[in-house]
Amino acid sequence: MVKQGIEPNIVTYNIFIDAYCKEGMVSKAEDIVDTMIKQGIEPDVVTYNAIINGHCLQNQMGKAKRVFSLMIEKGCAPDILSYNIMINGYCKSKRLDEAMELFHQIAQNGPIPDTVTYNTLMQGMCQFGRVIAACELFKTMLASGPVPNLVTCLILLDGLCTRGKLEVALKLFRAMQNSRLELNVASYNILIDGLCKAGNIEVGKELFHKLSVNGLKPNVYTYAIMINGFCRDGLPDEAYQLFRSMEDNDCLPDSFCYNVMIQGFLRNGYTLKATQLLSEMVGKGFSANLCTATLILDLIL
CATH class of the missing domain: 1.25.40.10 (Tetratricopeptide repeat domain)
Known part of the structure; x- marks a missing residue:
């Protein structure tokens, strides 16, 4: 590409960075970021998200957090995907309190949480037996958040059934039937x-x-x-x-x-x-x- 006189742009670099990160080769991806910066191209939110996700996939939440902080220091505002990646990483690493802390940060000065944000947190809560907390978050979502989708309801339904809270589960299921959601066999x-x-x-x-x-x-x-x-x-x-x-x-x-x-x-x-x-x-x-x-x-x- 370079030999043909075509200079890679930010989109080209981001494709390679994301690919290396998803293959677990985060250090190689970071080398590409360094090369990109030397070429006078500053990382954007897509670049940072790819690196953060790469560290999260390797369960390296300390490194992910440092990149997230660096992103803000460099004046690149995290988008909701940035927060979702971090929250998912914390949940997968069994660090639910830190995931919740980040969620509260969004409420104060971040982008508006989307369905994925709520679903990820509720999934984490249910996996760690905090079904009551998941129900409370669901209520918050209904009151002021995005509209719950089928995945949201299935996460909560599974959490309730796993913990033996069948009366609440049946109530939720009836509400799902009365909603516009198209229930599938999994439900x-x-x-x-x-x-x-x-x-x-x-x-x-x-x-x-x-x-x-x-x-x-x-x-x-x-x-x-x-x-x-x-x-x-x-x-x-x-x-x-x-x-x-x-x-x-x-x-x-x-x-x-x-x-x-x-x-x-x-x-x-x-x-x-x-x-x-x-x-x-x-x-x-x-x-x-x-x-x-x-x-x-x-x-x-």
């Missing part, structure tokens, strides 16, 4: 899974049957959730009936589904059926996972 899977794990198999079953009513088809994971739920509730026969109905509903069982059904049989003392289904599974080219293998070994030994 139902999260709630059905939460209900089944909490022993509310009948409510989960009811929700499962509502899928088709609402124009959705259960996927392999939906079936696996219900099969596991029936087996946990001491209903392996009903689980097996559902398992066998999958093919009729154009949803072939995969390795995961076979393993769930076999484990359900073994845990309920259906040893012969488990053995027969294991042979069938192997015949289809699938293999037992660690959990299934452990249960079989426990049975033999």
